[in-house]
Amino acid sequence: MKLSVDVISDVICPWCYIGKRRLEKAIDAADLQVSVQWHPFQLNPTMPKEGISRKEYRTRKFGSWERSMELDAKVIAVGEAEGIHFAFDKIDQTPNTIDAHRLIWLADQSGCQDAVVEALFRAYFTEGQDIGNRQTLINVVAEVGLDRQAAEAMLDSDEGMDVIANATEMSKRYEVDGVPFFIIDQKLTLAGAQNSETFVDAFKQVQI
Numbered sequence: 630m631k632l633s634v635d636v637i638s639d640v641i642c643p644w645c646y647i648g649k650r651r652l653e654k655a656i657d658a659a660d661l662q663v664s665v666q667w668h669p670f671q672l673n674p675t676m677p678k679e680g681i682s683r684k685e686y687r688t689r690k691f692g693s694w695e696r697s698m699e700l701d702a703k704v705i706a707v708g709e710a711e712g713i714h715f716a717f718d719k720i721d722q723t724p725n726t727i728d729a730h731r732l733i734w735l736a737d738q739s740g741c742q743d744a745v746v747e748a749l750f751r752a753y754f755t756e757g758q759d760i761g762n763r764q765t766l767i768n769v770v771a772e773v774g775l776d777r778q779a780a781e782a783m784l785d786s787d788e789g790m791d792v793i794a795n796a797t798e799m800s801k802r803y804e805v806d807g808v809p810f811f812i813i814d815q816k817l818t819l820a821g822a823q824n825s826e827t828f829v830d831a832f833k834q835v836q837i
Contacts, residue, residue: 631662632832635812637796637805638746639672640729640760643704643715646750648809648822650711655828663832666737667746669730669796670808673723680724680761687723715754724753724761730796731789732770732780744773 634652638645656663673686687697701717708715729749736745752758752769759765763784771777783789803810803818811819811828814835819827 631664632814632835634663634665634814635668636665637668637670637800637803637810637812638808639670640726640733640746640749641723641753642672642808643708643754644822645809646713646754647704647707647711648811649746649750650713651822651825652811652828654825655832658825659829659832661832665743667733667742668799669726669733669793670800670805670810671726671730671793672808673725676723676725678725678761680722680759683717683720683723713754716757717754719755719757720753721757722759722761724759726761727790727793728763728766728784729760730793731783732766732775734789734792735780735783736770736775739775739779741774745770745775748773 636645636649636652638648652665656665684694684697688694691697691700701715705715705717733742733745733749736742748769749760749766752765753760758769760769767777767780767784770780799805800810803812805820807820809820809822811823811831813819813828813831816835817831819831
């Protein structure tokens with residue numbers, strides 16, 4: 630039996646990266662055919678095109694830089710348990726993610742969506758790359774199989790912008806107020822970076 634999982638996510642959400650890893654573990658454990666599709670969510674829809682300093686953004690969001698670092702430390706610990714080595718100290722910029730999401734959509738058309746999502750998470754969270762920068766984005770996605778010329782052509786156009794709008798409607802329909810958010814076989818939803826066991830249980834439920 631084949632299951633589908635739709636993931637609503639943002640590439641600058643560390644819990645989305647953790648959720649991806651836990652979903653993968655669940656798929657391996659369940660020994661099922663599972664197709665995963667990624668849908669855009671903008672944590673910061675009003676973010677300037679060029680992004681802003683991460684320190685400035687996080688201080689504004691959490692009240693102090695010290696509080697931000699406390700929260701980062703907790704995420705780092707959870708990430709290590711999942712084999713993800715978060716390097717928040719390398720990240721200078723909180724980017725606008727529209728172009729990253731458009732490239733994820735394009736990657737879906739090219740059969741390499743999962744690889745592109747993984748590459749973007751890794752580039753941002755473990756390498757500290759600015760994935761709001763056009764050339765950085767193109768380099769990251771081209772390295773994992775997305776055609777460079779196709780990526781450049783899309784970013785030169787308005788292609789993929791309707792996908793952002795459609796995903797916003799999808800999030801409203803499911804009353805998504807945070808990510809990651811998982812829709813399993815269009816029947817059951819899970820909010821947050823659930824443990825892999827929870828995913829496995831959900832797979833079983835939708836098969837009943």
